[in-house]
Amino acid sequence: MSRARTEDDVLERIERARRRKPRVREERITAAHGAGGKATQTLIEAVFVEAFRNALLEPLGDAADLVLDGTRLAMTTDSYVVSPLFFPGGNIGDLAVNGTVNDLAVAGAIPAYLSCGFILEEGFPIEDLRRIVASMRECAEAVGVALVTGDTKVVGRGSGDGCYVNTTGIGLLPTDRALGIHTARPGDAIVVSGPVGEHGVTVMLARGELELEADLVSDTAPLADLCARLLAVPGVRAMRDATRGGVATVLNEIARAADVSVVVNEDAVPVRDEVRGACELLGIDPLYVACEGRFVAVVDGAYADEALAALQGHPQGAEAAVIGRVGPDPAGTVLLNTAFGGTRIADLLVGDPLPRIC
């Protein structure tokens, strides 16, 4: 079966999606609208994209691909509302810098500058703010970006959960590279850069709502270096960090954007025993749990080994794995070959099993 993926194809698919007109059926915001799954996508498409409609926003990549006076740059924004603010392996400050740096890095950009906006609750301890800010500086220094502009607002006691942080980042995009999940095609390999789900499970356990302890820390980390290393391999078509909604959400985004199927072998997905155990107790699938230092890459099948070697040669990618392949049918669908020899559809997340994870 041959599928020419020309520009016309892409435009036609955008047109088709437009005609489909997603509709928000709820009258009020629910936790699911923030979970990164089905409800989030519908909200984004029906409310934000519908209103702001422009060619730069509509690809809905990790970062917008812009030109300013001849310079090609990427821009991305993220607000962080994680609860608790401090957890094993990091805090909201690490997340805020690494998360935005990673959105630039997976878009193929070289992260350069960050802004940060704080919303602080009256009564929030200044000492906690200092710890958060110190983490932000360390993360920024580690990756070579500068925090160049900021804003601070204070909201009343009882609002704001202590501290919310927004970071927005810009970075330089090489002009000779066009990455994008819509370019995935049958035969491509799906690679994950490391074990999945550690961040989400760590945060969940840090809430102390479960009678469960595990020797786990968040995977929060800057991925710029690892992404640059992978990009040196030809045949890399796209990267996307697996945050809210986890790896399964990214795979669904790939399947929909490129109108292909993604077939994943459950056995091949690296998951630490502690994560697997906690997920079983929580009744959730690790494939849907947020990471803050892992990404999924789509690589031309002919370069899969080379890509894997490039990742594994870096400390952050030591446990990288090819977890599946892109196929033609059923288009728009993620199929999971389970450990028990069956096959099931891994659809977009419905509801929000792990709220306020980032």
Next chain:
Amino acid sequence: MSRARTEDDVLERIERARRRKPRVREERITAAHGAGGKATQTLIEAVFVEAFRNALLEPLGDAADLVLDGTRLAMTTDSYVVSPLFFPGGNIGDLAVNGTVNDLAVAGAIPAYLSCGFILEEGFPIEDLRRIVASMRECAEAVGVALVTGDTKVVGRGSGDGCYVNTTGIGLLPTDRALGIHTARPGDAIVVSGPVGEHGVTVMLARGELELEADLVSDTAPLADLCARLLAVPGVRAMRDATRGGVATVLNEIARAADVSVVVNEDAVPVRDEVRGACELLGIDPLYVACEGRFVAVVDGAYADEALAALQGHPQGAEAAVIGRVGPDPAGTVLLNTAFGGTRIADLLVGDPLPRIC
């Protein structure tokens, strides 16, 4: 008295300020830390600048002045937490677009791209979100900027006050122009672009906590066009929009940054009767009340008339006025010649008389 304002001078003053080491004496965040006055400045200097220390952040202008691959650009961020979300003349969406566009415009940049990050409270009506988003689109269209990337988070019921919005903007900076309030010098004129305090008083009245009605609407407006018109006049040294903390805060920032005095004639400050009346009842000074569509400019005295004419020739600047002059002494101080013939110091705001105004 002659004061050479060389680069060395500026660097020396930065060094002096560093040695002064501002310290936050409180252990917890208070409403005053969000008011734009003394507490805000101390928090920014002692916590954020201290940690993030870099030459791009330290000027603390309305926007950072950056270079990316040879392109000079401005970047600015603002979170909006106004209460109520809807008020006469606008809503949080207008503020979020106009406010960030204005920070770029007063920095002399041509606004180009905005990101927006929403933090939504569970239970927030989708219809209200649509209204906010529609306002954002209208404001963005009016000023010719594109909303190119976004993020949505959902927080639990009781947190988040319905909706917080962060917008971050980038714009192109002409390479031949160096604006900055540190360049103010004795003899310069202080110009305000229109009547002050309408936004703050409007929001305050919209809360309905006062037995007071006034025929007022917010002054929220994009200033890019008006700023560009003023910049065509030679001798314009700096512009700054008078948001949190109002005109008096901007004047104090000028006096400190340039180590000069600013002498203002109270009679010359344009204030609508409704604003004056409400302020008298509230026991506050209109000079400290937030505007969202007014700026203060520092202009070489020789070009004051030309600058005023340029502003007054534009509908948004019809009521622009020269309100004072820059003098040499006492350096770092704003003096107010009152309507009753006296003179008093108009210091930075202490406390927060009008919380959550933007």
